[in-house]
Amino acid sequence: MVAGGKKWRVVAVGKALEWLGADGCRAVAESLLTVTEHKGGEIWAHCPWHEESTPGGAFSYSPEKDVATCLSCSQSGDLIAIYCGLHGYPLDSSDGFREFRDLYAKDAAARTIPVAGGKKEPRVWAPKETTVAPPTWHEKAASFVGHSCTRLENNADVQAQLLAWGITMETARLCRMGWNDQDKAVPRGSWGLPEVINPETGKNKKIWLPQGLVMPMYSGGKLVKIKIRRPQEMTSWGVKLRYWEVPGGENNRFHTYGRPQWTVWVVVETERDAALVWQETKGLHVGAMGLGGATKRPTTEAAEILRRADVILVALDNDQAGVENCWKFWAAEFPQAIRWPVPPSMGKDVGDAVKDHGLDVVAWVRAGIPGHVLRRLDKEAARIRRASAPPVMPDLDGDNRFEDQSLPEPLRELLGILRQYPLQVDADTAQVLVDQLWVRTNKERWEVYRRASWLLEAEPVKKYLSACPGMRITTKTIDQGLAQYRGATDTPVTEGEPAGVQELFGLMSQGPLQLERDTLRLEYDQTWARKKAHWDMILRISNELVMDQDVVEWVGGHPDKTISAGNFWRKG
Numbered sequence: 003m004v005a006g007g008k009k010w011r012v013v014a015v016g017k018a019l020e021w022l023g024a025d026g027c028r029a030v031a032e033s034l035l036t037v038t039e040h041k042g043g044e045i046w047a048h049c050p051w052h053e054e055s056t057p058g059g060a061f062s063y064s065p066e067k068d069v070a071t072c073l074s075c076s077q078s079g080d081l082i083a084i085y086c087g088l089h090g091y092p093l094d095s096s097d098g099f100r101e102f103r104d105l106y107a108k109d110a111a112a113r114t115i116p117v118a119g120g121k122k123e124p125r126v127w128a129p130k131e132t133t134v135a136p137p138t139w140h141e142k143a144a145s146f147v148g149h150s151c152t153r154l155e156n157n158a159d160v161q162a163q164l165l166a167w168g169i170t171m172e173t174a175r176l177c178r179m180g181w182n183d184q185d186k187a188v189p190r191g192s193w194g195l196p197e198v199i200n201p202e203t204g205k206n207k208k209i210w211l212p213q214g215l216v217m218p219m220y221s222g223g224k225l226v227k228i229k230i231r232r233p234q235e236m237t238s239w240g241v242k243l244r245y246w247e248v249p250g251g252e253n254n255r256f257h258t259y260g261r262p263q264w265t266v267w268v269v270v271e272t273e274r275d276a277a278l279v280w281q282e283t284k285g286l287h288v289g290a291m292g293l294g295g296a297t298k299r300p301t302t303e304a305a306e307i308l309r310r311a312d313v314i315l316v317a318l319d320n321d322q323a324g325v326e327n328c329w330k331f332w333a334a335e336f337p338q339a340i341r342w343p344v345p346p347s348m349g350k351d352v353g354d355a356v357k358d359h360g361l362d363v364v365a366w367v368r369a370g371i372p373g374h375v376l377r378r379l380d381k382e383a384a385r386i387r388r389a390s391a392p393p394v395m396p397d398l399d400g401d402n403r404f405e406d407q408s409l410p411e412p413l414r415e416l417l418g419i420l421r422q423y424p425l426q427v428d429a430d431t432a433q434v435l436v437d438q439l440w441v442r443t444n445k446e447r448w449e450v451y452r453r454a455s456w457l458l459e460a461e462p463v464k465k466y467l468s469a470c471p472g473m474r475i476t477t478k479t480i481d482q483g484l485a486q487y488r489g490a491t492d493t494p495v496t497e498g499e500p501a502g503v504q505e506l507f508g509l510m511s512q513g514p515l516q517l518e519r520d521t522l523r524l525e526y527d528q529t530w531a532r533k534k535a536h537w538d539m540i541l542r543i544s545n546e547l548v549m550d551q552d553v554v555e556w557v558g559g560h561p562d563k564t565i566s567a568g569n570f571w572r573k574g
Contacts, residue, residue, distance in 0.1 A: 017099075018081035019068035021107035027081050028065035028242070030106055033295040034088055035063070036253050039210065040241040041202070050087040051077045057133075058249060059198035059207065073201070090127065105297075105328070127335055129305040132252040135226065138194025139250045143218075144225050150180020150216040152521060155544075157181050160215065167274065168356040168363070171544075173281040175523075177259065180216040182230060187211070195250045212246050217273045219257045221303065227251040229273050229294065245272070245294065256304045260289020265312040266371060266379065268342075269332070271296055271319050275352040279317075282363035286379050288371075293318075296328050308336055315342040315370045320350040342370040410511075412460030417484075419454050421477045423447075429470040429483075432458050459527075461514055461567045500552035509539045509547075511567040519563050522548040 018027055028045070035047035038058035048054060049061035052075040060074035063084065071078045082102045083093045091098030135143075154160055154174060160181045161171055169179075187208040190197055198207045212232050219227040228248040235244045247253040257273040259280035266288045268279045276292030283290070291304060296318050300308060308314055316332045320343050332339040344366065348355035355361035368376060407414070419425060426435040434455045441451050457463055469487040473479055510517070513536055514527040524544050531537050547553050557565065 016068040016080055018102070018106070019065075021103070022081075024065045026106075027068055030297075031063050031065060031081060031084065032243075033297050034084060036247065037243075038249055039207070040237065040239060040243060043241075049075060049077075050084050051075055051079075051093070105330075127299070127331075129300050129302045130254060132226075132255055132301050132303065135251050136194035138192075140225055142188075142193045143228055143248070143251065146182075146211065147178055147180055147216060147218045147225060147228065150182050151175075151178060152180075153183055154179060154181040154216075155521075155523065157183075158545075164215075166357055167353050168278050169274070169281060173277060177277050178218050178220070179277070180218075182211060182213055182216050185210070185212050190249075193250055209249055210246070211248065214246070215274070217257065217277070219251075219255060219273070221252075221255070221258075225251075227253055227255055227257070229257065231272075231274060247294070252301075254298075255301050256294070256298070257292035258289065258304065258307070259291070260284065261287070262307050263310075264289045265310065266315075266375060267291060267308060267311050267313075268315045268317055268367060269293065270317050270352055272351065272353070278352060278356065279363060279367070283367050286364070286367075286383055288367060288379070299331070311336075311338060312375050313371055314339040315367065316340065317342050317344065317352065320344065320346050340370055410460075410462035412457050413462045413466050416454060416457040416460075416463055417475075417480055419450060419457075420475060420480060423450055425451065425454055427454070427458070427467070427475040429467040429473045429475060432464070432467055434458065435474070459514060461511065465567065500550075500556065502547055502550035502553045503556045506543065506547050506553055507567070507570050509543055510565075510570065512536075512539065515540075515543070515566065517543070517548075517557065517565045519557055519560050519565055522554070522557065524548070 018030070022030065031045055031047075035045065035050065036057070037045055037047045039046045043064065043066060045063045045065065046058060047061055047063065048057040049072045051072060054060065054074060061070070061072040063070040063081070068080045069078065070080065070084055077093075079087075079093055082099055085091075085102045086093050086095050086098035089098065089101070091101075161174075164171070164174055164179075173179075187210055190207060190209055193209055195209070199205070200207050212230055214230040214232040217229045217231065218225050219229070228251055230246045230248065232244055232246060235242050237243050257276050259276050260267070264287045266286070268276075268283070268288060268290045270276050270279060270290060271293055273292035273294065276290040279288075279290035289307075291308075314332070314336050316329065316339050318328060329341050333341075344350075344352055344355040344361060348359040348361055352361065352363065355366075356363065371379070409417070416427075420427065424437060424440060427433070428435060434451060436451050441447050458467075466483065466487045467475075470483045473483060475483050506517075509515070513530050516525040517523070518525070524540060526536075526540055531540055548557075
């Protein structure tokens with residue numbers, strides 16, 4: 003690090019190399035910089051000293067020499083100068099030097115560097131704005147993620163690895179995780195990025211899409227960033243690189259899982275662990291953020307969410323960079339932050355603790371939240387469960403079900419309600435019609451109305467209504483509707499069909515299930531899926547039946563893009 007001026011002691015360049023060694027300098031540099039590629043033992047990255055119009059093509063750092071150079075701004079320095087540039091210090095700052103030493107080389111001999119000009123004003127940290135990706139990048143990135151999702155659905159080995167980390171396929175689907183099956187390199191221009199010339203070869207650089215677990219990040223429903231976790235840490239050119247950020251996205255942003263209005267957040271280092279924490283704690287309305295590196299700082303969007311929070315559990319890794327070095331920043335900038343790593347005996351991070359020691363993530367998070375906040379979260383969660391639970395029919399006049407026991411149970415219950423109470427159902431709009439004065443005068447009548455409305459979501463009821471176009475189903479028209487319903491369903495369509503197809507229809511007839519024809523992806527109601535029997539049906543379809551060749555061919559020839567029990571046997 004270079005310092006100048008009469009009252010300054012000169013600090014030799016390469017002090018970080020003396021303290022940390024080449025491997026240590028490489029690890030710290032990769033955690034600090036937005037890396038674009040590794041080449042010839044050097045790290046190429048976004049310049050930490052100036053705002054680039056085409057990031058990633060001019061700045062390089064050599065861990066072996068502890069020398070960094072930017073061909074664009076002509077600035078050079080060492081690892082400490084990189085740290086100072088990224089954290090708002092002048093490149094020759096004694097404060098930045100001390101902070102780097104305290105963070106990464108705590109055991110180094112203390113070195114006193116007097117401050118020029120007397121006492122300095124305290125540095126004020128401010129979050130950085132994100133750089134918006136071009137429209138073509140969003141289009142190509144969305145296509146890449148979509149294909150990766152399909153590959154993950156068909157890769158049992160990767161699914162098993164996710165499960166070993168504690169991540170279910172339901173969570174993987176909700177987070178749009180995918181699997182890239184091989185390394186790829188695509189032209190930057192095809193993704194809407196400006197061309198960058200490789201100074202060594204004179205050729206245009208390409209976007210590297212390595213094999214690995216694809217973890218996209220969305221903001222406002224739009225894909226803004228892609229992180230890939232490689233299966234091997236070592237690259238073919240001899241560099242340790244477990245995680246890779248696809249160039250062109252908003253790569254300084256945190257992977258954020260949860261709603262912005264939630265008031266309790268868990269901060270972890272990796273995006274994988276953030277998804278795991280969110281999976282386990284979303285029922286409490288506790289969100290999770292994956293930093294992508296212990297020294298990464300929040301952008302404007304993440305900082306706004308965190309400043310509104312009541313509690314931030316800082317669960318960085320149990321190593322020098324994670325637990326000790328970065329806590330100072332979080333404690334200073336976010337007074338509501340609580341240092342909460344996983345128990346050291348369970349490993350360095352949440353993923354290790356779950357995989358190797360069976361950590362109960364919910365219990366661990368709950369133990370870190372102050373009692374008054376936890377009580378409020380529990381109360382709100384209970385309220386939401388009550389509101390989302392299906393209404394229960396009040397016992398007014400005994401069994402309300404329709405007498406025909408051959409009908410599917412939801413339809414039988416709805417027709418029984420319509421026969422007993424002054425309610426009607428519009429078959430075209432699928433709405434319950436009721437006299438407002440009648441329903442408001444008695445709480446039990448209101449529950450009857452809610453139950454009837456909820457039953458309209460059942461697949462057998464939808465099928466019944468679709469067979470009765472233009473009708474209002476009342477106690478007088480029930481029999482007419484049943485005649486039309488039976489006329490539409492009594493045809494023996496399953497005769498001669500393959501066994502797998504018949505089993506698929508039987509399972510899909512038992513709940514609110516839909517199968518996408520082109521992707522073979524099964525959609526289902528989350529509340530319905532909570533029962534073990536229903537979840538087993540989902541697994542049977544998703545993991546086994548859609549792999550059956552007869553089923554694949556039959557579904558591929560269906561005239562509708564979305565297949566349900568109601569249109570299962572429709573012919574084109």
